Amino acid sequence: MHDLVIIGAGPAGMAAAMEARSLGLDVVVLDEQAQPGGQIYRAVETAQQRGGTLELGQDYRAGLELIAAFRACGARYLPGHQVWQVERDGAVYASDGRQTRMFQGRRILICVGAVERPVPIPGWTLPGVMSVGAAQIIQKTTGYQPGEGIWIGGSGPLAFYYAATVISAGGRIAGFLDTTPSGTLSVARAKWRSLASGWRDALKGLGYIARMRRGVDRYVKGVERIEALGQDRIEAIRWHVGGRWHESPARGLLLHEGVIPHTHMTVSLGCAHHWDEQQQCFRPTTDACGQTDQDTILVAGDCAGIAGAQAAQCRGRLAAQGAARALGRIEQAEFDKRFATTRAALQGHEALRPFLDAMYRPSAHLQAPDDDVLVCRCEGISARMIRDAVEIGARGPNQAKAYTRCGMGPCQGRMCGLTVTTTIAQAAGISPQTVGGFRIRPPLKPLSLGELASLARTGQAE
Amino acid sequence: MFVQPPKGVRSRLIAVTVDGEEVLIPEGSSAALAAMQASPTGTRRSPATGQARAPYCMMGACFECLLEIDGVPSLQGCLIVVRPGMTICRPQGAREIPDA
Amino acid sequence: MSNSADVVVVGAGLHGCSAALQLALRGQKTVVLERRHIGRHSSGINAGGVRTLGRDFAEVELSVRGMRLWHGIRDLVGDDCGFAACGQIKVAESQEELAQLEARAAESFARGFTHERLIGRDELRRRVPALAPHCVGGLTVDDDGAADPYRTAIAFARRAVARGVEIREDSAVLGLDRKGERWRVDTSNGPVYAPIVVNAAGAWAAKVAAMAGDTVPLRTRASMMIVTERLPRFVDPVIGATGRPLSFKQTTAGTVLIGGGQQGRADLDTEQSFVEVQRLARSALTAVELFPVMSHVRMVRSWCGIEAETPDRLPVIGPSRKRQGLLHLFGFSGHGFQLGPICGVAIADLITQGKTALPIRDLGIERFASLPSLDPCALAGPL
Numbered sequence: 001m002h003d004l005v006i007i008g009a010g011p012a013g014m015a016a017a018m019e020a021r022s023l024g025l026d027v028v029v030l031d032e033q034a035q036p037g038g039q040i041y042r043a044v045e046t047a048q049q050r051g052g053t054l055e056l057g058q059d060y061r062a063g064l065e066l067i068a069a070f071r072a073c074g075a076r077y078l079p080g081h082q083v084w085q086v087e088r089d090g091a092v093y094a095s096d097g098r099q100t101r102m103f104q105g106r107r108i109l110i111c112v113g114a115v116e117r118p119v120p121i122p123g124w125t126l127p128g129v130m131s132v133g134a135a136q137i138i139q140k141t142t143g144y145q146p147g148e149g150i151w152i153g154g155s156g157p158l159a160f161y162y163a164a165t166v167i168s169a170g171g172r173i174a175g176f177l178d179t180t181p182s183g184t185l186s187v188a189r190a191k192w193r194s195l196a197s198g199w200r201d202a203l204k205g206l207g208y209i210a211r212m213r214r215g216v217d218r219y220v221k222g223v224e225r226i227e228a229l230g231q232d233r234i235e236a237i238r239w240h241v242g243g244r245w246h247e248s249p250a251r252g253l254l255l256h257e258g259v260i261p262h263t264h265m266t267v268s269l270g271c272a273h274h275w276d277e278q279q280q281c282f283r284p285t286t287d288a289c290g291q292t293d294q295d296t297i298l299v300a301g302d303c304a305g306i307a308g309a310q311a312a313q314c315r316g317r318l319a320a321q322g323a324a325r326a327l328g329r330i331e332q333a334e335f336d337k338r339f340a341t342t343r344a345a346l347q348g349h350e351a352l353r354p355f356l357d358a359m360y361r362p363s364a365h366l367q368a369p370d371d372d373v374l375v376c377r378c379e380g381i382s383a384r385m386i387r388d389a390v391e392i393g394a395r396g397p398n399q400a401k402a403y404t405r406c407g408m409g410p411c412q413g414r415m416c417g418l419t420v421t422t423t424i425a426q427a428a429g430i431s432p433q434t435v436g437g438f439r440i441r442p443p444l445k446p447l448s449l450g451e452l453a454s455l456a457r458t459g460q461a462e
Numbered sequence: 463m464f465v466q467p468p469k470g471v472r473s474r475l476i477a478v479t480v481d482g483e484e485v486l487i488p489e490g491s492s493a494a495l496a497a498m499q500a501s502p503t504g505t506r507r508s509p510a511t512g513q514a515r516a517p518y519c520m521m522g523a524c525f526e527c528l529l530e531i532d533g534v535p536s537l538q539g540c541l542i543v544v545r546p547g548m549t550i551c552r553p554q555g556a557r558e559i560p561d562a
Numbered sequence: 563m564s565n566s567a568d569v570v571v572v573g574a575g576l577h578g579c580s581a582a583l584q585l586a587l588r589g590q591k592t593v594v595l596e597r598r599h600i601g602r603h604s605s606g607i608n609a610g611g612v613r614t615l616g617r618d619f620a621e622v623e624l625s626v627r628g629m630r631l632w633h634g635i636r637d638l639v640g641d642d643c644g645f646a647a648c649g650q651i652k653v654a655e656s657q658e659e660l661a662q663l664e665a666r667a668a669e670s671f672a673r674g675f676t677h678e679r680l681i682g683r684d685e686l687r688r689r690v691p692a693l694a695p696h697c698v699g700g701l702t703v704d705d706d707g708a709a710d711p712y713r714t715a716i717a718f719a720r721r722a723v724a725r726g727v728e729i730r731e732d733s734a735v736l737g738l739d740r741k742g743e744r745w746r747v748d749t750s751n752g753p754v755y756a757p758i759v760v761n762a763a764g765a766w767a768a769k770v771a772a773m774a775g776d777t778v779p780l781r782t783r784a785s786m787m788i789v790t791e792r793l794p795r796f797v798d799p800v801i802g803a804t805g806r807p808l809s810f811k812q813t814t815a816g817t818v819l820i821g822g823g824q825q826g827r828a829d830l831d832t833e834q835s836f837v838e839v840q841r842l843a844r845s846a847l848t849a850v851e852l853f854p855v856m857s858h859v860r861m862v863r864s865w866c867g868i869e870a871e872t873p874d875r876l877p878v879i880g881p882s883r884k885r886q887g888l889l890h891l892f893g894f895s896g897h898g899f900q901l902g903p904i905c906g907v908a909i910a911d912l913i914t915q916g917k918t919a920l921p922i923r924d925l926g927i928e929r930f931a932s933l934p935s936l937d938p939c940a941l942a943g944p945l
Contacts, residue, residue: 128502134519171468414524
């Protein structure tokens with residue numbers, strides 16, 4: 001039995017582990033990657049060994065210090081472990097690829113971060129179409145940059161940041177199709193407070209945008225639609241701007257429309273979630289320490305709500321403080337002090353968020369795609385098929401799943417769940433909050449029957 | 463689709479096989495990247511639609527990167543770091559059942 | 563939306579919709595009240611086995627007669643419901659188990675049933691080559707099979723609506739009060755009045771019965787299921803085991819569905835259910851021991867619904883002993899899907915004729931009471 005089982009070794013999980021250890025808690029951290037860092041600091045240790053961290057910027061390199069401190073904090077760290085089931089009584093089942101082990105925690109802290117918002121456009125399933133996040137992972141793990149004819153389509157800080165780092169490394173981007181909705185000035189006016197208090201982050205962002213615009217072969221602003229064309233791979237792209245379609249040959253297309261909380265685990269536990277109108281996604285409902293409505297379950301980091309790596313560390317620390325308090329392992333005065341300090345820091349890191357959320361709202365055609373566009377990649381279900389299900393009475397994703405098989409594939413709705421919700425909401429004229437999301441069931445990641453069967457033979461907790 | 467940068471540090475390359483053909487790939491790559499670079503027209507066919515597919519997210523969410531790695535079928539290649547001599551095979555449609 | 567009917571059916575699962583359809587075919591104005599949506603619970607998530615094989619003798623004849631409806635399901639509801647008569651086999655893993663199946667076959671024959679037949683090792687190997695070599699034989703019904711449960715429930719609902727039934731979703735039944743010759747059924751959308759109420763409320767049948775002042779013995783069940791990734795076709799019949807729970811079938815999509823009755827956890831009040839992986843592991847173990855090729859196959863999802871069973875694991879079909887104008891139609895966990903079409907006929911018979919020729923004599927609620935029973939096939943009181 002551990003005091004705290006932390007799932008995810010990104011900034012939130014690592015900061016939580018360190019804070020919990022400083023309070024004397026017994027901590028185990030499970031993560032599916034081979035190294036700590038989550039996505040933001042992915043492979044930073046090996047990147048440093050390779051000597052390739054410079055062009056990725058100071059923020060990325062900052063991960064090194066965090067990781068070193070995490071490795072030294074005394075938490076039991078298990079890389080290469082994919083958690084496939086969490087139960088409310090504190091049981092966590094993780095597979096190392098060959099066998100499953102069970103861990104028992106008095107408290108479970110879920111820090112599984114974010115996934116990219118799905119970008120369902122015509123042709124998005126073609127080989128050669130990937131997310132910007134995917135390209136960034138390739139960049140961080142290998143130093144590889146885009147080759148000839150690779151375009152970026154989308155908007156949001158990650159897309160600008162990635163493009164800027166490619167340019168800094170001497171790489172090429174054939175074109176950047178910026179889908180940021182027009183009206184920056186009015187957003188800036190409406191969110192001036194956010195802009196003012198988050199000015200440092202805003203300036204940094206402007207720097208990335210400037211570097212990107214100087215360095216890409218072609219930049220197009222105010223793009224409304226993007227399509228990928230080709231047979232067995234992407235061969236060309238089209239985009240719609242200024243009232244007409246444009247086309248270009250392409251050998252790759254990197255899409256990005258922001259990130260959203262990865263809520264599979266918290267949904268599978270039956271935690272309460274709510275629709276965040278500002279971020280246009282679901283997030284778990286928690287108190288200031290990340291405590292969900294299930295006693296044993298806390299959340300921290302981007303999986304609780306998108307706010308970036310610095311905010312994730314603060315939330316991780318708050319969750320550790322909350323868990324320690326629940327377990328009676330911290331004096332009230334000490335808790336109050338740490339809580340106040342961390343909260344203040346968090347507010348600083350979250351300052352720019354309202355501006356960013358308003359600037360980079362996903363467009364309507366991504367939330368309710370055209371009929372022929374594939375919504376569920378795994379099972380090949382189009383937006384039309386979802387609408388047909390609504391017409392015969394489906395008023396939620398689980399009904400739509402029973403009618404169409406959407407969400408029944410191996411990704412378990414990670415790539416389509418949000419789109420299914422918003423497509424049904426638009427077709428049925430009800431709010432996403434009411435529509436809800438897919439019911440999520442174990443295994444959270446596909447597991448072999450043999451490995452599950454082995455539990456029946458052993459089943460001992462660690 | 464992805465290449466060594468023109469300047470700066472170059473990664474060490476290692477050799478793996480994709481569908482029996484040797485492929486040189488940087489240390490630190492995932493098996494998914496190796497398969498993708500070796501086959502630009504897709505690393506698998508969707509069992510549901512037959513369309514050509516390739517890795518999309520590289521972080522374990524999209525499940526397009528399912529590959530047979532060192533004899534074990536249906537693994538997410540993006541979560542597996544390559545080792546020298548790794549054998550990677552692309553699946554075709556629904557996976558085969560091994561003989562009893 | 564009217565507030566009076568000839569019959570109110572509580573619950574739009576398969577059984578409720580089947581009863582409603584049969585009633586409508588006989589001219590009864592029927593309203594179905596459903597708290598959530600059609601097929602939300604049991605009917606949407608069961609294993610889909612269309613099985614006469616291996617049933618308790620109290621329901622064998624009903625099941626065998628119900629099979630005729632399955633073979634003509636497209637005529638009945640305008641959809642084939644994904645029904646395939648691929649056969650069902652109950653496998654014996656040892657000589658002792660085979661002896662049990664032989665005894666079963668003999669008793670079945672003695673009672674006049676000929677649908678089940680014994681098969682030996684050779685036929686078993688030929689029909690199911692992927693089965694583990696230790697399996698020695700089985701009991702089979704050749705034209706049993708499987709169908710798509712949710713699709714079936716929807717098909718019955720649609721046909722019922724086409725025949726004039728009103729199905730009201732998001733309409734929870736909050737109270738049942740009988741005054742004179744009719745019930746006032748209080749719902750979240752106002753009252754509905756009818757002389758007859760059919761309690762087809764699945765796992766909530768005891769709560770609904772209690773509203774009417776009747777008591778029924780019911781235990782909540784949450785049988786767990788596993789579905790795997792898609793595989794090339796390798797097994798045709800639905801496979802069960804003899805000495806341990808198993809239901810194993812490959813769907814038309816190529817996925818394999820594994821069930822059999824390992825229990826998860828269900829909460830009747832929040833309508834949530836949770837898979838218990840330690841017990842689920844036993845289902846996986848059984849599947850892998852019977853089909854060794856499945857060891858490296860990946861499970862994509864597991865689930866459990868919210869179902870209910872009675873103390874003798876047989877359904878309750880027939881009139882309430884305590885209240886006039888109330889009929890029961892519940893307790894189907896583990897064996898209700900195939901009975902859906904025929905039970906609708908039985909209920910409609912009871913309501914419109916006061917009796918039924920269908921063999922439900924042993925399935926009335928009175929079998930749980932200590933008081934002497936009424937004639938189970940006569941309705942208590944006028945329509």
